[in-house]
Amino acid sequence: MSTLRTEVQFTESKPESYLSRVTKRFLKHKLAIIGLISVGSIVIFSFIVPLFFEYGSTFSDFSYLYGSPNSQYLLGTDSMGHDLFTRLMYGGRISLIVGFSAAIIPAIFGIIVGAVAGYYGGLADNILMRITDAFLSVPAFPIYMALAKLMGQGVLNIILVFSFLGWMTNARIVRGMYLSLKENEYTEAAKAIGVSNARIIFRHLLPNTMAPILVSMTLTVGGAILSEAGLSFLGLGVPPSTPTWGNMLTNSQQDIFLAPRLVIWPGIMIFLTVLSFNFIGDGLRDALDPKLYR
Amino acid sequence: MKKSILEVKNLKKYFPVVGGVFSKPIAWVKAVDDISFNIFEGETFSLVGESGSGKTTTGKTILKLLEPTAGQIIAEDIDITNYSASEMRPLRRDMQIIFQDPYGSLNPRLPVGEIIREPLFVHRVGNKKEQEEKAIETMKVVGLRPEYLRRYPHEFSGGQRQRIGIARAIVLNPKFIVADEPVSALDASIQSQVLNLLMDLQQKLSLTYLFIAHNLAVVRHVSDRIGVMYLGKLMEIANTQELFNNPLHPYTQALLSAIPIPDPEIKKERIILAGDIPSPINPPSGCVFRTRCIYAKDICAEKMPQLVDIGSGHFTACHFVKKGGKTEFTKKS
Amino acid sequence: MKKELLLEIKDLKTYFYTDTGIVKAVDGINLKLHKSEVLGLVGESGCGKSVASLSILRLVDQPGKNAGGEVIFKGEDLLKKSEEEMRKIRGSEIAMIFQEPMTALNPVYTIGNQVMEAILIHQDVNEEEAKKKTVKMLELVGIPDPEKRFNEYPHEMSGGMRQRAMIAMALSCNPDLLISDEATTALDVTIQAQILELMKDLQKKIEAAILFITHDLALVAEMADTVAVAYMGKIVEYSSVKNIFKDPRHPYTYGLLKSIPSLITKKTKQPLLAIEGMIPSPHNMPKGCYFHPRCPFATDICRKQMPELKEIKPGHLVRCFNPIENAKEVSKK
Numbered sequence: 014m015s016t017l018r019t020e021v022q023f024t025e026s027k028p029e030s031y032l033s034r035v036t037k038r039f040l041k042h043k044l045a046i047i048g049l050i051s052v053g054s055i056v057i058f059s060f061i062v063p064l065f066f067e068y069g070s071t072f073s074d075f076s077y078l079y080g081s082p083n084s085q086y087l088l089g090t091d092s093m094g095h096d097l098f099t100r101l102m103y104g105g106r107i108s109l110i111v112g113f114s115a116a117i118i119p120a121i122f123g124i125i126v127g128a129v130a131g132y133y134g135g136l137a138d139n140i141l142m143r144i145t146d147a148f149l150s151v152p153a154f155p156i157y158m159a160l161a162k163l164m165g166q167g168v169l170n171i172i173l174v175f176s177f178l179g180w181m182t183n184a185r186i187v188r189g190m191y192l193s194l195k196e197n198e199y200t201e202a203a204k205a206i207g208v209s210n211a212r213i214i215f216r217h218l219l220p221n222t223m224a225p226i227l228v229s230m231t232l233t234v235g236g237a238i239l240s241e242a243g244l245s246f247l248g249l250g251v252p253p254s255t256p257t258w259g260n261m262l263t264n265s266q267q268d269i270f271l272a273p274r275l276v277i278w279p280g281i282m283i284f285l286t287v288l289s290f291n292f293i294g295d296g297l298r299d300a301l302d303p304k305l306y307r
Numbered sequence: 308m309k310k311s312i313l314e315v316k317n318l319k320k321y322f323p324v325v326g327g328v329f330s331k332p333i334a335w336v337k338a339v340d341d342i343s344f345n346i347f348e349g350e351t352f353s354l355v356g357e358s359g360s361g362k363t364t365t366g367k368t369i370l371k372l373l374e375p376t377a378g379q380i381i382a383e384d385i386d387i388t389n390y391s392a393s394e395m396r397p398l399r400r401d402m403q404i405i406f407q408d409p410y411g412s413l414n415p416r417l418p419v420g421e422i423i424r425e426p427l428f429v430h431r432v433g434n435k436k437e438q439e440e441k442a443i444e445t446m447k448v449v450g451l452r453p454e455y456l457r458r459y460p461h462e463f464s465g466g467q468r469q470r471i472g473i474a475r476a477i478v479l480n481p482k483f484i485v486a487d488e489p490v491s492a493l494d495a496s497i498q499s500q501v502l503n504l505l506m507d508l509q510q511k512l513s514l515t516y517l518f519i520a521h522n523l524a525v526v527r528h529v530s531d532r533i534g535v536m537y538l539g540k541l542m543e544i545a546n547t548q549e550l551f552n553n554p555l556h557p558y559t560q561a562l563l564s565a566i567p568i569p570d571p572e573i574k575k576e577r578i579i580l581a582g583d584i585p586s587p588i589n590p591p592s593g594c595v596f597r598t599r600c601i602y603a604k605d606i607c608a609e610k611m612p613q614l615v616d617i618g619s620g621h622f623t624a625c626h627f628v629k630k631g632g633k634t635e636f637t638k639k640s
Numbered sequence: 641m642k643k644e645l646l647l648e649i650k651d652l653k654t655y656f657y658t659d660t661g662i663v664k665a666v667d668g669i670n671l672k673l674h675k676s677e678v679l680g681l682v683g684e685s686g687c688g689k690s691v692a693s694l695s696i697l698r699l700v701d702q703p704g705k706n707a708g709g710e711v712i713f714k715g716e717d718l719l720k721k722s723e724e725e726m727r728k729i730r731g732s733e734i735a736m737i738f739q740e741p742m743t744a745l746n747p748v749y750t751i752g753n754q755v756m757e758a759i760l761i762h763q764d765v766n767e768e769e770a771k772k773k774t775v776k777m778l779e780l781v782g783i784p785d786p787e788k789r790f791n792e793y794p795h796e797m798s799g800g801m802r803q804r805a806m807i808a809m810a811l812s813c814n815p816d817l818l819i820s821d822e823a824t825t826a827l828d829v830t831i832q833a834q835i836l837e838l839m840k841d842l843q844k845k846i847e848a849a850i851l852f853i854t855h856d857l858a859l860v861a862e863m864a865d866t867v868a869v870a871y872m873g874k875i876v877e878y879s880s881v882k883n884i885f886k887d888p889r890h891p892y893t894y895g896l897l898k899s900i901p902s903l904i905t906k907k908t909k910q911p912l913l914a915i916e917g918m919i920p921s922p923h924n925m926p927k928g929c930y931f932h933p934r935c936p937f938a939t940d941i942c943r944k945q946m947p948e949l950k951e952i953k954p955g956h957l958v959r960c961f962n963p964i965e966n967a968k969e970v971s972k973k
Contacts (some may be wrong), residue, residue: 197411198406198407198408198411198412199411199412199413199414201367201372201406201412202404202406202412202413202472202475203414203425204372204392205370205372205399205403205404206399206403206425206426206429206475207395207396207397207399207400207426207429207430208425208429209429210392212429217414217417220416220417221414221415221416357828357829357830357831358828464918464919466918467918494684494685494855494919495684495855495856495857495896495899495900496684496895496896496899496914496915496918496919496934497918498899498900499899499900499901499912499913499914499915500914500915500916502901502912503911503912503914506909506911507911521828521829523829523903524858524900524901524902524903525901527901527903527908528901528905528908528909528912529901529908529909530908531909547908551903561830562829562830563903564833565829565830565832565833566829566858566903567832567833567836567856567858567859567861567862568858568861568862568902568903568904569857569858569860569861569885569897569900569902569904570861570885570904571861571862571881571882571885571886572882572885572886573904577833577837579833579834579837580830580833580834583798583800583801583831584798584828584830584831599830
């Protein structure tokens with residue numbers, strides 16, 4: 014009887030959700046903040062700034078090839094008379110779209126495969142994981158080349174190829190987490206209530222796997238941008254008519270001594286973006302690390 | 308005769324120990340090995356035992372959270388032994404569980420209101436608004452402030468978390484609850500609050516408890532009847548008073564005498580059991596307790612004594628306890 | 641009888657400097673321990689009992705730091721000693737046994753090696769003598785077949801056996817003071833009885849003083865001569881074991897004693913007297929007496945001022961403005 018009167022007070026005076034705790038810890042991570050600001054600026058630079066610019070991505074001024082920077086062309090022009098500044102902005106769009114898509118699509122696929130394998134275990138696990146192993150043993154590069162030849166070049170194809178070959182890591186991370194999460198008492202508690210397996214997998218356990226997935230996704234964005242640059246550099250990526258930072262590098266390789274800025278600027282953009290995403294990933298990892306809090 | 312709400316017949320639960328290249332079972336952990344008992348409506352039946360006695364496994368197997376290896380589980384005349392997960396689902400409204408670990412048993416990513424509402428959602432009781440109202444009402448019943456509906460488990464202390472777990476268990480108005488060590492993770496001053504709450508709820512909601520614990524003093528306080536387990540077997544079942552006043556099995560006697568008493572002036576004679584609890588993978592032949600029993604004889608190694616009624620609902624599994632409670636113990640020479 | 645003073649802790653403070661503020665884990669503790677006396681330090685989680693014991697040995701990790709006070713052991717202040725001198729004292733003059741022997745023992749060395757190492761470090765003996773002594777120690781603590789067990793690894797032993805090995809290691813250098821921090825908490829009750837019996841027995845033999853830290857009042861009643869009850873980093877009551885159990889004066893001590901179910905309480909299935917509320921957060925300590933939000937006897941002064949630890953009768957110290965006068969009368973209310 015005395016218990017029911019018991020006033021229950023809080024250990025902490027102010028409410029603090031998981032999100033606000035994570036945010037707080039993330040904000041303490043200086044490099045991650047720099048990364049976040051830099052990614053934010055690049056996104057604005059690529060998606061918003063072009064709206065206020067007069068030239069489109071295909072604009073070229075044939076009267077001003079290899080032009081030095083001036084007030085009209087902030088960073089000068091390339092061999093085709095394209096405005097480098099504009100090309101960088103539009104290139105950023107493609108690079109970022111490729112980066113984000115290559116992070117999100119395989120993550121979703123990987124989560125589904127990993128969750129089913131880890132949660133059900135047994136035969137399902139065995140089959141799915143052997144398929145994953147098979148995909149992991151496929152040498153990526155020849156596949157890229159073959160698929161590029163087969164499906165033609167283009168942004169969509171690049172994304173498809175990256176998704177096709179990029180889900181395995183996520184699947185393995187998620188499987189590992191589900192293997193341990195399903196042993197948790199709260200999973201048992203959900204079963205005792207009568208919650209269906211699908212609901213346990215997606216409603217109860219999925220939020221608990223988001224931390225490492227988010228970190229891995231952030232790092233993948235950088236990786237995909239680099240891969241796209243690499244493929245484009247080899248002429249297997251996006252065709253030159255659509256600017257990406259990668260094919261801007263390729264197209265300028267013979268001009269490296271003539272007009273180094275044509276190589277340096279896209280290089281700097283790639284470098285900055287990838288580095289920023291890696292900083293954010295590190296910051297997220299530290300902020301989400303469950304070992305740091307109960 | 309009181310109505311039996313749950314009957315367990317010759318229940319066995321073995322866990323495989325896998326090994327080798329092909330992950331084949333190379334041995335079995337006999338966590339629960341052929342036990343039978345009844346639980347009557349409205350009572351608190353307790354299972355006590357030390358680690359490895361199989362008490363928690365029994366509780367979870369009864370709720371079909373673990374698949375039984377053999378035997379029968381009969382819940383209110385329905386044999387649920389071979390029920391599938393979907394067949395069990397409607398029955399789960401009436402059979403709930405409270406877990407030991409107030410930290411591990413609550414999903415850290417769900418707010419408290421959602422945790423308590425979840426059973427109502429799963430069993431489609433009312434619409435969302437009604438479910439939330441019921442969740443709030445239940446929070447009040449267990450002594451949690453309804454304002455905390457949107458807070459997450461990590462913001463609560465151990466005792467409060469246990470209240471959340473209790474709220475989740477009672478929100479569907481079940482008839483039967485397995486309380487698996489519900490207070491052993493709590494501080495002493497919080498323990499009594501939760502025990503009081505459990506006893507209070509039993510009265511108000513006419514609940515039947517299967518109470519699982521290792522602390523005999525706690526068990527004595529809350530139970531009507533007690534079953535003593537050792538290495539997957541039931542050694543003795545009796546009414547609480549009877550068990551503490553007249554323990555007949557040598558293991559129960561030793562267990563009772565091992566409990567420290569919070570009174571410096573009572574210096575009791577202890578029966579100190581020699582040795583360790585054997586491994587449930589390879590339990591002793593015959594009576595599993597014989598390796599530590601001070602009265603063990605040759606027959607104990609040959610034959611496992613059956614749990615027999617020696618009168619008025621007092622069951623004992625010992626070769627030397629006869630009908631009417633007469634004991635024929637002689638110490639080993 | 642007046643015994644020689646072995647350890648005197650004067651106003652010891654250990655604070656943890658965390659991101660979210662200073663946590664006063666040990667907040668001005670005074671204790672006296674005489675030769676071959678057993679002092680029970682009892683309290684719930686967060687009361688600072690473990691930090692206090694680590695502070696004596698100067699083993700508190702970052703961000704914890706000593707914030708004042710003295711620890712006078714055999715007339716010398718341990719807090720003023722160099723790290724080198726402390727190393728010599730740890731394990732030889734003051735030894736410690738922990739709750740979980742598995743974490744205190746190194747998994748890659750045999751039990752024998754670890755006990756032997758302790759002997760070799762602190763005593764001037766050669767390896768052969770050390771080995772002989774180790775086997776003798778293992779035998780002394782009741783490990784059967786000590787010569788064979790010498791070569792076993794910690795994971796090959798049961799919890800009880802590991803705790804015996806820990807005790808052997810702790811006692812191998814004949815310490816004057818043994819600190820036991822929840823040494824039996826992780827053990828089953830029949831094994832706990834064995835270890836307690838062993839500790840009592842050995843304490844008589846080697847005449848070491850024991851600082852016995854536990855959350856379990858019943859164990860204190862069994863083991864201790866003197867008892868200190870801690871709450872939120874402060875000692876709230878300090879007296880002989882008999883006074884604490886028969887004539888508790890602090891409302892917290894009284895509440896703790898009444899709230900635990902025990903084998904000597906007569907009524908069962910009744911609500912237990914519960915201490916209301918919960919342990920405050922160390923980041924958000926109440927003003928005045930730390931216990932006042934949970935105290936049924938709190939008055940205005942309790943909300944404003946922290947009471948001093950005062951001697952209210954010879955040898956009985958209480959930190960309370962309104963100490964309980966007569967425990968029997970209160971229980972009737």
